[in-house]
Amino acid sequence: MGTTYIYYKKLGTHDRGGTVKGDVIKVSEGDDHIFIVKQFIPQLCCDMLNSASEFSTITFDTCWIREIEEECFSAAVQHVSKTIKIINNRLTSVKKRTFRNLQLKEILLNGNLIQTLEDEAFFNLTNLGTIDLGYNRLKVLNPEAFSLLPNLENLILQHNRIQALQARVFSFFSRRAYILLTCNQIKRIEGGLNGMFSQITLMLEMSGNNVEELSNGVFSNHTFGILDLANNPLKKISPSFCENCNVESFYFSCRYLTLEDVQMIANWGEDYRVYLYGNGCPQYNMTFAYESPQATCNQEKSSGVCFCLFYLGVLINVIRMF
Structure with a gap:
């Protein structure tokens, strides 16, 4: 298994705010890890994630992501089997049910600006073992943000x-x-x-x-x-x-x-x-x-x-x- 890198180049067409529209991430044959780095994606849109390909891990590193469109990490990414990484971006909150009904094992959100975890931000993730919220700006840990996570260990x-x-x-x-x-x-x-x-x-x-x-x-x-x-x-x-x-x-x-x-x-x-x-x-x-x-x-x-x-x-x- 290999890795598809999308690095230092435009990904799809952008509006004036820099949001990627209408572009689907394409995976090279045989690759199971998508690594997207140093793009300008202020809003992570669901359209990007509607890939028919199966892969284990998707990483958004240093892409200036400030928000995630609702429902992106529910039905849209059922084909991601192991890990979602949104690291070193500009997220300030994780909204209700941003991550729900997935088979993921890891969600890594370290190196953002997260101050708030809304109730049920992580919901019904039966295989999830690890959540990484390190290097953020949380002042209060909201226990209601974590719901129906029977295998959470880390x-x-x-x-x-x-x-x-x-x-x-x-x-x-x-x-x-x-x-x-x-x-x-x-x-x-x-x-x-x-x-x-x-x-x-x-x-x-x-x-x-x-x-x-x-x-x-x-x-x-x-x-x-x-x-x-x-x-x-x-x-x-x-x-x-x-x-x-x-x-x-x-x-x-x-x-x-x-x-x-x-x-x-x-x-x-x-x-x-x-x-x-x-x-x-x-x-x-x-x-x-x-x-x-x-x-x-x-x-x-x-x-x-x-x-x-x-x-x-x-x-x-x-x-x-x-």
């Missing part, structure tokens, strides 16, 4: 501007889940992120945020493969922050914690057989995990280049595990 949200995780924010997950939230602005975490977490394993990566306190019961009744709060300015941890929970590995920073809090975590880890990775905790002989400078979480960087290289390696390994 949600990539690094380098956004999310400020809080409200109760039941991840209630749409129904199976083992990996959530990457590094390099946001999260300061507050409410308890009960998802009542299902007692039955499924969550890998929650939140390094490089602004969390100062883990309150009473914030992670209680949850199951974590990884709970990563390294490089957060933790100043206070309740002794009951994780009651009746199951944690394999806990990453945190001791920099602002009192000796009493650090001792409490050490005792908790020993009692519940948790692998502790604490930076700045030499007095307790804890494993030194890593020390990524906070400066790496530059919110103005919206390209596809991730400065938190450690997490890229972790993500690849986790996806391989699935």
